Amino acid sequence: MSIEQFIDNEVKANDVVLFMKGTPQFPQCGFSGQVVQILDHIGVPYKGHNVLESTELRDGIKQFSNWPTIPQLYVKGEFVGGCDIVREMFQAGELQKLFADKGIKVAA
Numbered sequence: 001m002s003i004e005q006f007i008d009n010e011v012k013a014n015d016v017v018l019f020m021k022g023t024p025q026f027p028q029c030g031f032s033g034q035v036v037q038i039l040d041h042i043g044v045p046y047k048g049h050n051v052l053e054s055t056e057l058r059d060g061i062k063q064f065s066n067w068p069t070i071p072q073l074y075v076k077g078e079f080v081g082g083c084d085i086v087r088e089m090f091q092a093g094e095l096q097k098l099f100a101d102k103g104i105k106v107a108a
Contacts, residue, residue: 003056003057003059003060004060004063004064006057006060007019007057007060007061007064008064010047010049011074011077012077014046014047015045015046015075015076015102015104016039016044016045016046016047016073016074016075016099016104017046017047017048017049017073017074018032018035018036018039018046018047018048018049018071018072018073018074019048019049019051019057019061019070019071019072019074020032020035020036020048020049020050020051020070020071020072021050021051021052021070021071022050022052023048023050024036024039024040024046024048028050028052029070029071031069031070031071031082031083032070032071032083034083034086034087035071035073035083035086035087036048038086038087038090038095039073042090042095042096042099042106042107043105043106043107044099044104044105044106044107049061051070058070065079067079067081067082069082069083070082071083071086073086075098075099075102075104076102076104080095080098
């Protein structure tokens with residue numbers, strides 16, 4: 001399976017996927033940590049992928065999304081954005097609405 005097939009499969013098989021530096025339990029960059037805090041605050045279950053474990057994954061996700069930075073959040077197979085976009089959407093209540101519109105339960 002190519003890295004592109006792996007990424008495509010992951011974003012389609014999981015409702016919420018975060019490609020990040022580190023893990024949800026131990027983010028290894030401030031931007032990844034911010035997105036983890038937001039998702040945890042909202043109470044959305046998600047799958048995290050540590051791009052630091054694989055150069056192929058780190059390069060592959062940037063090509064897949066045509067987005068140069070990490071973290072990258074996907075919801076129901078669609079690329080949402082990186083840290084700045086996710087933070088702005090959260091602060092405006094748009095992220096919570098996106099989850100609700102996609103049928104994903106939030107805690108708060």
